[in-house]
Amino acid sequence: MTRVAVLSGGVGGARFLDGVVRALAPGAVTAIVNTGDDLEHLGLYVCPDLDTVMYTLADLGDAERGWGLRGESWHAMDAVRTLGGPTWFNLGDRDLGTHLVRTAALRRGEPLSAITARLCAAVGISARVLPMTDGACRTMIDTRDQGTLAFQDWLVRERAPAVTRVRFEGAPPPAPGVLGAIAEADFVLLGPSNPYVSVDPILSIAGVRKALAEKIVVALSPIVGGRAVKGPLAEMIPILGGREASAGAIAAHYSAIPGRGADRGLLAGLVVERGDEAGVVGPAVLASEIVMRDRDDRVRLAREVLGFAERLGEGRA
Amino acid sequence: MTRVAVLSGGVGGARFLDGVVRALAPGAVTAIVNTGDDLEHLGLYVCPDLDTVMYTLADLGDAERGWGLRGESWHAMDAVRTLGGPTWFNLGDRDLGTHLVRTAALRRGEPLSAITARLCAAVGISARVLPMTDGACRTMIDTRDQGTLAFQDWLVRERAPAVTRVRFEGAPPPAPGVLGAIAEADFVLLGPSNPYVSVDPILSIAGVRKALAEKIVVALSPIVGGRAVKGPLAEMIPILGGREASAGAIAAHYSAIPGRGADRGLLAGLVVERGDEAGVVGPAVLASEIVMRDRDDRVRLAREVLGFAERLGEGRA
Numbered sequence: 001m002t003r004v005a006v007l008s009g010g011v012g013g014a015r016f017l018d019g020v021v022r023a024l025a026p027g028a029v030t031a032i033v034n035t036g037d038d039l040e041h042l043g044l045y046v047c048p049d050l051d052t053v054m055y056t057l058a059d060l061g062d063a064e065r066g067w068g069l070r071g072e073s074w075h076a077m078d079a080v081r082t083l084g085g086p087t088w089f090n091l092g093d094r095d096l097g098t099h100l101v102r103t104a105a106l107r108r109g110e111p112l113s114a115i116t117a118r119l120c121a122a123v124g125i126s127a128r129v130l131p132m133t134d135g136a137c138r139t140m141i142d143t144r145d146q147g148t149l150a151f152q153d154w155l156v157r158e159r160a161p162a163v164t165r166v167r168f169e170g171a172p173p174p175a176p177g178v179l180g181a182i183a184e185a186d187f188v189l190l191g192p193s194n195p196y197v198s199v200d201p202i203l204s205i206a207g208v209r210k211a212l213a214e215k216i217v218v219a220l221s222p223i224v225g226g227r228a229v230k231g232p233l234a235e236m237i238p239i240l241g242g243r244e245a246s247a248g249a250i251a252a253h254y255s256a257i258p259g260r261g262a263d264r265g266l267l268a269g270l271v272v273e274r275g276d277e278a279g280v281v282g283p284a285v286l287a288s289e290i291v292m293r294d295r296d297d298r299v300r301l302a303r304e305v306l307g308f309a310e311r312l313g314e315g316r317a
Numbered sequence: 318m319t320r321v322a323v324l325s326g327g328v329g330g331a332r333f334l335d336g337v338v339r340a341l342a343p344g345a346v347t348a349i350v351n352t353g354d355d356l357e358h359l360g361l362y363v364c365p366d367l368d369t370v371m372y373t374l375a376d377l378g379d380a381e382r383g384w385g386l387r388g389e390s391w392h393a394m395d396a397v398r399t400l401g402g403p404t405w406f407n408l409g410d411r412d413l414g415t416h417l418v419r420t421a422a423l424r425r426g427e428p429l430s431a432i433t434a435r436l437c438a439a440v441g442i443s444a445r446v447l448p449m450t451d452g453a454c455r456t457m458i459d460t461r462d463q464g465t466l467a468f469q470d471w472l473v474r475e476r477a478p479a480v481t482r483v484r485f486e487g488a489p490p491p492a493p494g495v496l497g498a499i500a501e502a503d504f505v506l507l508g509p510s511n512p513y514v515s516v517d518p519i520l521s522i523a524g525v526r527k528a529l530a531e532k533i534v535v536a537l538s539p540i541v542g543g544r545a546v547k548g549p550l551a552e553m554i555p556i557l558g559g560r561e562a563s564a565g566a567i568a569a570h571y572s573a574i575p576g577r578g579a580d581r582g583l584l585a586g587l588v589v590e591r592g593d594e595a596g597v598v599g600p601a602v603l604a605s606e607i608v609m610r611d612r613d614d615r616v617r618l619a620r621e622v623l624g625f626a627e628r629l630g631e632g633r634a
Binding site: 041043044045071073077078080083084085086092094095096097098100101103104107122123168215 | 360363392393399401410412415421424435439
């Protein structure tokens with residue numbers, strides 16, 4: 001059986017992951033999910049990327065909004081507003097159920113990885129979903145004009161003001177299973193997530209880079225035609241990557257990390273939107289339609305990427 | 318201006334309090350509310366009696382259910398159920414807004430009394446509502462067959478198994494304003510709440526009994542025709558009070574506490590249901606219709622009780 005590990009942030013990563021899970025045999029996929037974006041809000045421990053992955057794999061997510069649950073209601077937040085509480089981070093009523101159960105379990109001392117496994121089982125997910133760590137690793141954003149902000153304060157509350165640097169506070173060990181899943185994987189896929197704030201946090205966890213350096217690693221570009229599919233990535237690349245936003249910038253970012261890819265960088269391959277091949281230096285390139293419009297699209301793309309990775313593993317790409 | 322302090326538990330106390338607030342001038346009433354029933358549940362700090370008082374005074378409460386908010390929905394708890402979380406203590410979606418805002422403020426270090434004042438102001442309550450304490454005082458129930466249970470575990474989760482003793486864990490100081498409100502009051506009213514688990518916790522707070530011993534104190538009987546208007550009180554009285562459930566047993570309970578009432582017990586007066594006068598020894602008795610069916614009923618009863626207390630204060634009852 002082909003075994004795959006997928007490193008994922010939120011929306012884009014979750015959709016691609018869903019395609020991979022549907023394209024392979026049950027038990028073939030382990031998702032390793034960014035938790036650098038986690039926040040404590042209104043007394044609750046919220047894991048936006050884990051939740052997006054869980055809701056997406058369980059087919060409970062709201063595709064239009066891009067986060068949270070389908071058919072969601074907002075009565076609790078309306079009450080919070082009436083009572084003068086903070087409403088900049090919106091939590092739906094059903095979504096609150098997740099945060100309540102998780103927070104209570106964390107307060108009892110259960111590790112996030114065990115809680116995540118329980119929640120995913122409860123909604124019928126067959127893939128293994130792991131947080132990158134059970135510890136605290138916080139993605140902190142140094143901004144040009146507003147000092148240092150925690151990730152959600154930066155992205156949601158302040159609407160992504162100009163970034164000068166991304167840092168990760170805390171150096172917790174990987175969650176149980178993370179390094180093993182990478183070691184056992186035939187290849188590792190990096191979802192079309194923001195490299196700076198969604199994938200790099202996972203790469204910052206002790207042992208992850210070393211484990212990846214032994215593997216065939218294929219990334220999907222989150223940049224299509226010079227623009228981010230979602231979020232503020234395109235504005236971050238010129239400052240953090242020192243070049244215009246492009247699939248080539250994504251290749252350059254990951255290729256600076258040692259691995260067994262082209263020129264001994266991390267990436268064996270990069271999957272880009274057709275027309276974006278120019279400027280990608282280093283990894284082998286697969287050009288396709290990488291913006292996933294529906295579930296069929298996710299599975300189609302996953303199959304293409306898996307085939308590409310297999311050919312790379314056999315030295316045929 | 319007549320100044321009144323009302324000691325209150327949940328439903329019955331809150332309804333009577335609402336009548337008192339509507340019967341008097343704005344600013345005349347301070348409610349001192351039991352917090353011995355508070356619980357941490359699903360990571361949230363829940364104050365059932367404070368919430369019932371707040372919702373009742375703001376006319377937001379669900380009269381039929383007796384707790385929580387009118388027009389409530391239950392999506393979050395449905396999600397908790399799906400995810401295998403505990404559902405024995407039901408929290409509505411709008412109600413969750415209260416717990417979220419309060420819990421977040423407590424975690425920031427704001428005292429419960431300050432939070433309560435803010436929340437009450439936000440929903441337009443003019444009366445002053447004080448928790449009995451900003452500290453932890455937990456009503457613990459020794460049961461005959463199930464060991465010691467925290468109050469809500471006993472009442473809600475286990476459905477009130479036979480009690481052998483009620484204890485209060487923790488001896489925190491009164492919340493700011495509690496002793497002053499009693500000292501300034503022309504009289505103090507004890508709502509028709511369970512004496513053992515709703516009023517006694519307030520009386521256990523340091524300085525409260527001493528402050529009450531200087532005052533005209535009038536209680537409303539929570540027992541009508543030998544039965545509790547609500548809850549397991551009637552079953553508790555034979556064991557904890559050593560006699561059959563009756564208005565007389567309520568009088569005997571409070572009269573054992575020193576005060577300036579009849580025979581130097583706590584109560585100057587007791588308000589009972591017409592027909593329940595027999596067996597009340599000690600305090601002056603006012604017989605009326607004390608089961609409050611609607612808001613008019615609350616105000617009518619409050620006026621009768623206030624008149625009774627005034628006459629007692631003037632030595633005319």
